[in-house]
Amino acid sequence: MRISTFWYTLRQGAKNIWKNKMFSLASIATMSACIFLFGIFYSVVVNFQSVVKEVESGVAVTVFFVDGATQAQMDAVGEQIGKRVEVSNKVFVSAEAAWENFQKIYFKGVEEMAEGFAEDNPLANSAHYEVYMNDISMQESLVTYIESLDGVKEVKSSDLAANTLTDFNRLIGYVSAGIILILLCVAVFLISNTVTIGIAVRREEIAIMKLIGATDYFVRAPFIVEGILIGVIGSALPLLVLYQMYRRIIVYVGEKFLWLSGMLEFLPVNKVFSTLVPVGLILGVGIGFLGSRMTIRKHLKV
């Protein structure tokens, strides 16, 4: 394509938007609303997931060994557990360390009572591994795997915690995906409407183009550009607003709701928007392209 044709197509696309101001504005507004809601959902979901991740990282699986298991056996089990992708960390707690922890908790202030066990560790067979995961939904398969290892007597895990967190995560994913999908369909429909009006307004021009030998591409390209431009404007505006909002909300919540700081820590603005901006723009351009492409296929027979 010639550079002059490229600029011409771009200008015509922009002109279409201008000629068709009211419908273009309606499309941009709907697109903005979609991307704005998408941005809000995304920000909430990533922050929530970060909180859930934090909680998940504290949920551990505890692995106990058969009586008389040697240190070498326990190390071998630890090594095999460490190779699993879903394992983020593992901590070995020896029988001695377990007894020391026990004393700290249960013999606080009456340490002399524990001295009677000095030579005979009551938790002699309590050496264990605490295994932490990066994905708690994999807990069940991990437990099955560890149980099958040599020297393992018992694996203790909190199925309830794991299942609740996994289910909640999944629910939030489904709900947000559903809402976003509906909004995207509305946006595609509105852009399609705008482009249909644009085609109707330029029907005569299109007829002339066809008669003087313009290619299909030349006739259609301005409408595709129109859709994409609506998508770009409709996604850039809400992303800018969201960026400013997010920054201010973090500061506001940090100042006014100090008591929340222990439970809720917002992800930094750059971390959220380094993903949200490209995804939002691609979504906007994609919807614009899809809406206009669908319409010209239906209404613009060249």
Add this chain to the structure above:
Amino acid sequence: MIKLENVSKAYSAGIPALNDVSLSIEAGEFVFVVGDSGSGKSTLIKLLLKELEPTKGSITINSQKLGNIRHRDIPRFRRNIGVVFQDFRLLKDRNVYENVAFAQRAVGTPVKVMRRKVPAVLSMVGLAAKYKSYPKEISGGEQQRVAIARALVNEPKILLADEPTGNLDSHNAWEIMKLLEEINHRGTTVLVVTHNLDIVKAMRKRVITMRKGVVIDDEQAGDIYED
């Protein structure tokens, strides 16, 4: 140059718009097609532009059988045919220069070439001074000249004019006819569909008469056309 062999076109189950029409137009000819409303003149123009497909028969233009042209090759085919309409069909939001340049842009002509050819063709139709005017600022005759300039700027071998004087007074109609004759003298084959029998008689060109989709008469150039 243009050859129709037993061409018929029926729109639905009704009477065919064209019925077994055969005719041949040589390169460089100036031909009038006359006939009442419903005689099939407009259908003929549409068939020549490959806007419609014949129900029967074959059409050959510039040694190219229209039935063999694929959909994606139609634009390239149409670039060899200029077309002018009764209602001018100019873009009202663009000035004279842009209306003519539009035809060049649509076929991907480089800007450099466009800047040379558009003023040249506007000068040929006598509108060089009005290149900045918008359609509503010029007369009907001038608008038709712009339409002719637009049809000619891509240097087509054939010019089809569908009632080009239909919206013009007799003075302007004559001016347009003189311009079409001049274009024909430069080597372009011209086919004019018209109702204006005064002009047809005075021009003494070849006249094809149609009635109810059939060619009923074909008088060669120089013959005196009898109404």
